[in-house]
Amino acid sequence: MLPTKEEALEELRIAGEMNPGPWTRHSENVGIAARNIAEKIEGMDPEKAYIVGLLHDIGRRVGIVDIPTHIYQGYLYCTEKGWDEAARICMTHSYLLMQEEFDYEPETEQEQKIKDYIMAVQADDYDRLIQLCDALAVDYGFVILEKRFVDVTRRYGIMEGYIKGWEVAFSIKEEFEERMGCSIYDVLPDIGRTTLLTPKPWKPPVK
Numbered sequence: 001m002l003p004t005k006e007e008a009l010e011e012l013r014i015a016g017e018m019n020p021g022p023w024t025r026h027s028e029n030v031g032i033a034a035r036n037i038a039e040k041i042e043g044m045d046p047e048k049a050y051i052v053g054l055l056h057d058i059g060r061r062v063g064i065v066d067i068p069t070h071i072y073q074g075y076l077y078c079t080e081k082g083w084d085e086a087a088r089i090c091m092t093h094s095y096l097l098m099q100e101e102f103d104y105e106p107e108t109e110q111e112q113k114i115k116d117y118i119m120a121v122q123a124d125d126y127d128r129l130i131q132l133c134d135a136l137a138v139d140y141g142f143v144i145l146e147k148r149f150v151d152v153t154r155r156y157g158i159m160e161g162y163i164k165g166w167e168v169a170f171s172i173k174e175e176f177e178e179r180m181g182c183s184i185y186d187v188l189p190d191i192g193r194t195t196l197l198t199p200k201p202w203k204p205p206v207k
Helices: 005-018 023-038 046-055 058-062 067-081 084-092 109-119 125-134 145-156 162-180
Strands: none
Touching: 005 023, 005 046, 005 058, 023 046, 023 125, 046 084, 046 125, 058 067, 058 084, 067 084, 067 109, 084 109, 084 125, 125 162, 145 162
């Protein structure tokens, strides 16, 4: 079950008031990228792709939080709403390696619940699509994968497993492009211009 696109946009607007920041524009752009790619792939639902893209980071509504927290909070929120398809994407969007991400024993109950969930699912087209679009969309538009990877590394530093995740993203890109019959970049508005922009990494305001 999913909300309507109007409901999803309203949820994102409210979440942005709760926790202002560029993440809401990023989420809108993930939705746009997902919709535009899905329109080119037989058997995919562009509206579903748009909605789950809009809501993939909705867990950030609770404030400035780390990756596991925003993933789990988004999952809980969408589950409470009855939006199981969006809840799934909240869980899977940050784990490009899926089960391989969890070659360790989590230290918190929250991370253990995320691990249990990921270990029980196989990534489908929508999981892979949002994982890819999460790496293509920034708050100011769309960028090539290499640019986005540098952006994330500038903000968070290089972490173990990043390179493997990048390889998965390129693999997903190639798979979708074969099914689309064109480059993913062909359907991302104004990417030639926005890829060349180099804004400083966003930092939360000091309270």
